[in-house]
Amino acid sequence: MIKNAANARAFPRSDAKVIAAHQFNQKLRIANLNVGSMTGRSSELSEVLLRRRVNICCIQETRWKGSKSRDIGNGFKLLYNGSITNKNGGGIVIDQDLQERIVEVHRVSDRLMSIKFVLDNQPCMNVVSAYAPQTGCTTSEKEIFWNDLDDLMQSIPTTETKYILGDFNGHIGQTSPFNARVHGGYGYKWWTDDVKQKLEQKKTLFKSWQNSKEETDLEAYRTAKKVAKRAVAQAKVKSAEDFYAKLHNIKEDR
Structure with missing residues (x-):
């Protein structure tokens, strides 16, 4: 009985340690x-x-x-x-x-x-x-x-x-030359030539379908719409990552 008591843990870890383990970095x-x-x-x-x-x-x-x-x-x-x-x-x-x-x-x-x-x-x-x-x-x-x-x-x-x-x-206007004065030039970095091209293609195919009402034109428009949405989403993600990377580099330089 004495041997077991000597090898046993006398008390659980302190409450202070338990609380410290769950404290959150502010x-x-x-x-x-x-x-x-x-x-x-x-x-x-x-x-x-x-x-x-x-x-x-x-x-x-x-x-x-x-x-x-x-x-x-x-x-x-x-x-x-x-x-x-x-x-x-x-x-x-x-x-x-x-x-x-x-x-x-x-x-x-x-x-x-x-x-x-x-x-x-x-x-x-x-x-x-x-x-x-x-x-x-x-x-x-x-x-x-x-x-x-x-x-x-x-x-x-x-x-x-x-x-x-x-x-x-x-949206800040319809053209980009004046945007930098408003938001510092960061908001439209995702508006790349590739995105513009895919959106223009989607608009063109939509007009073609509206005029013809053919099933083939509808399918072509739907495909272009998916491609354009994917291009916009990917461009926005890349723009956000580049922006945060730039902020991180600025912080390290300081």
Whole structure:
């Protein structure tokens, strides 16, 4: 009996060590990305977020149905909200450390959602992911979105911090020479010659289908539309990666 007592652990590790193990580094990296579609891109997205050391990432155009959460790899979890069709959809990707700090998830619509986090020794943090209606959507749909966003922001206590990220489908003019004066020249880096060419081809094929109403022209337009969307999504991802790489280099130079 004495021998067993001598070899046994007298007491569990101190509470201080347990608390220290779960304390969170207060420096956060929050990002936003229009993914175009999450189908087949979970692993790719998680690897980018891991490489960029992003803690929270709001994403738009997931094109997933339902309202669920899903592990996408590398310790990241995606909480998303979609419609009954494969259109729109948004979500928020959370790293492993922050997943245990979620206290509320508010899914307003397939274009708007928010997550509340509890942090150490500071007010709760609210992260809002928004995807504004684009050109072609009805006026009523646009009004509903902005009213929902206003109601959501009003529902968050003023004592809590708020971060709004999203794709607001904003456009600054129709030509690029004046854009640099407004946003520093970073916002249109994805507008490459390849993207322009594929979008122009899509528009041309759409007009051909409208004039002919032939099934072959419709299929050609649908194919060009998919190619153009893929080109835009890839160009935006590359533009974002180049931008963050530039910021990282500037930080290292300092």
